[in-house]
Amino acid sequence: MKAKATTKTTYQIPIGPIHPALKEPVQFEFEIDGERIVDVDVSLGHVHRAIEWTGMHRNPIQILYLAERICGICSYCHPMAFSLAVERIAGIEVPDRANYLRIVHAELERICSHVLWAGVAAHEIGFDSVLFLTWQIREEALDLTEYLTGNRVTKAITMIGGVRRDITPDMLPRIKKSLKVLKDSFEKLRKIYLEDKTFKMRSQGCGILTKEDALKLCACGPTTRASGVKKDVRIDQPYFAFGDLDFDYVTPDVLTGEVNGDVYDRIIVRLLEVKQSIELIERSIEQMPQGEIVSEPKIAKLLATLKKAKGEGIGRMEAPRGEVFHYVKLNENEYPYSWKVRAPTYSNILPWIPMLKGQQIADIPIVAASTDPCMSCTNRVTILKDNNKYELTKQELHRLSVEKTRRLMK
Amino acid sequence: MTSKKLTPEEIVDSFKKEFKIKVSDARIEKFTHGLKKTEMSHIWMKIDPTIIKDVTKHIMTLEKYPHFAVSSGYDTEKTIDIVYHFSIYYGKRGEEISINLTASLPKTKPEIDTISDLIPGALIAEQEKQEMLGIKVKNIPSDKRSFISDDFPKDVYPWRKDETGPEKMVRNLHEVKK
Numbered sequence: 001m002k003a004k005a006t007t008k009t010t011y012q013i014p015i016g017p018i019h020p021a022l023k024e025p026v027q028f029e030f031e032i033d034g035e036r037i038v039d040v041d042v043s044l045g046h047v048h049r050a051i052e053w054t055g056m057h058r059n060p061i062q063i064l065y066l067a068e069r070i071c072g073i074c075s076y077c078h079p080m081a082f083s084l085a086v087e088r089i090a091g092i093e094v095p096d097r098a099n100y101l102r103i104v105h106a107e108l109e110r111i112c113s114h115v116l117w118a119g120v121a122a123h124e125i126g127f128d129s130v131l132f133l134t135w136q137i138r139e140e141a142l143d144l145t146e147y148l149t150g151n152r153v154t155k156a157i158t159m160i161g162g163v164r165r166d167i168t169p170d171m172l173p174r175i176k177k178s179l180k181v182l183k184d185s186f187e188k189l190r191k192i193y194l195e196d197k198t199f200k201m202r203s204q205g206c207g208i209l210t211k212e213d214a215l216k217l218c219a220c221g222p223t224t225r226a227s228g229v230k231k232d233v234r235i236d237q238p239y240f241a242f243g244d245l246d247f248d249y250v251t252p253d254v255l256t257g258e259v260n261g262d263v264y265d266r267i268i269v270r271l272l273e274v275k276q277s278i279e280l281i282e283r284s285i286e287q288m289p290q291g292e293i294v295s296e297p298k299i300a301k302l303l304a305t306l307k308k309a310k311g312e313g314i315g316r317m318e319a320p321r322g323e324v325f326h327y328v329k330l331n332e333n334e335y336p337y338s339w340k341v342r343a344p345t346y347s348n349i350l351p352w353i354p355m356l357k358g359q360q361i362a363d364i365p366i367v368a369a370s371t372d373p374c375m376s377c378t379n380r381v382t383i384l385k386d387n388n389k390y391e392l393t394k395q396e397l398h399r400l401s402v403e404k405t406r407r408l409m410k
Numbered sequence: 411m412t413s414k415k416l417t418p419e420e421i422v423d424s425f426k427k428e429f430k431i432k433v434s435d436a437r438i439e440k441f442t443h444g445l446k447k448t449e450m451s452h453i454w455m456k457i458d459p460t461i462i463k464d465v466t467k468h469i470m471t472l473e474k475y476p477h478f479a480v481s482s483g484y485d486t487e488k489t490i491d492i493v494y495h496f497s498i499y500y501g502k503r504g505e506e507i508s509i510n511l512t513a514s515l516p517k518t519k520p521e522i523d524t525i526s527d528l529i530p531g532a533l534i535a536e537q538e539k540q541e542m543l544g545i546k547v548k549n550i551p552s553d554k555r556s557f558i559s560d561d562f563p564k565d566v567y568p569w570r571k572d573e574t575g576p577e578k579m580v581r582n583l584h585e586v587k588k
Contacts, residue, residue: 218531236506243448338484
């Protein structure tokens, strides 16, 4: 408090930290002038669980199940990115059928994640009826996940060199039924999210990330694509069988003809990606060749091979939130010598700063949620003003956001 | 910025030409995926830690905004190796190339220059390497801990495998009353 109380026009509010459900919990330190955010500082790591360290004391098969528990929503892409890295080091060839099966699971996860996010976004601006609608739709996608993998969240479908379960012809009618439900509900979602007046008022021109900032800060996934950067690992560096399927980057100008990089654009990108994912699942099921689903079904034999492997490799894949990156170093040992996990939110933390500057307090939930982190970090907010401390709870912050929506609707 | 896209072999050559013996052990890994055998290239190189800034600038002549994914790191007996993962030429189907650069820092003086002034998105990765491996990133714009909490001991580095590692702090729950 160097400045005199009379001249001080800004005050600080810390938001967060956190909630254990969050993969990368975050604490914001906002500099506020009235209702407007002047500056933001972000700090991370409140529940760092030392997963990488733990992984260096596990064998590669055990790591698959550990990696699955890094994040509940990305419980497929983490073990899969790890497998990609290990397969490249050990020179394991993945059967063609497994590559197509891997696409089905990856895209199904994207649908679950994006639809979940859409519900959260609606909740943040006070549209709880839409939250229930979207999560009802997500339920269909989760049922399909359970039908294909046996589990709704931790799917345990990944195996180094392939996948663990096949899709047999008698399963196809059930899959088609679910995909049809998802397709039919997509139109409903599109109408609500892209045409509703209130949604537009709250999201257009809000939380802007310019193309240059997105590039400089190395943002990834829908966050960067909404700013007009064409970056998608599925297309840039096709893994699995994505090289066989013809599809294009989803940027907001596909729909509106222009790129603003605001929250509305991020909604567009995610919604269109849901549609794209449904099509990709259909096409990969259609084109799927016959054959094996895993290169080495005997786990003991696979472990013996991996024990002899030496070298370093990277595995990158496009998770729902952006590029997930795993670096693995094997050293002819039972356990990996080094393992580095980079989840997409890691890259999307710094872009929050330009997004939040100039926004109002009531916009914090929707702007922060727009990059698709877990928003439970707004649990506790303390406002310090003239040395009087009072708490702003998550409910209070949510109320402010809802009130702003109501004001705009008048 | 050059308009022509270089092949992986040409990229390696351009590094060798620019940095001579300070770049070594270059290798190009190529993988194919899918029925169409789509190819992807990963370039691996060892670099002298003193040239990290120049190397980053050189990558920026190939692609104005190279994507910096993260830097990894591990402890060997005498050195601490930091691996910088870049990727360039994104935005066109199948053209992206990953460039991975390993810099070995001696344990006696584990120091490397920051690249956050060139690529602001590298800040969190550099902070993480400082706290996890006990290296010093020179001129880092914000010198704070990003992942481990402030009350964690200052001389313990979780990813080290030597006496400064976390082994003495590890308790097995089955061995202690809990």
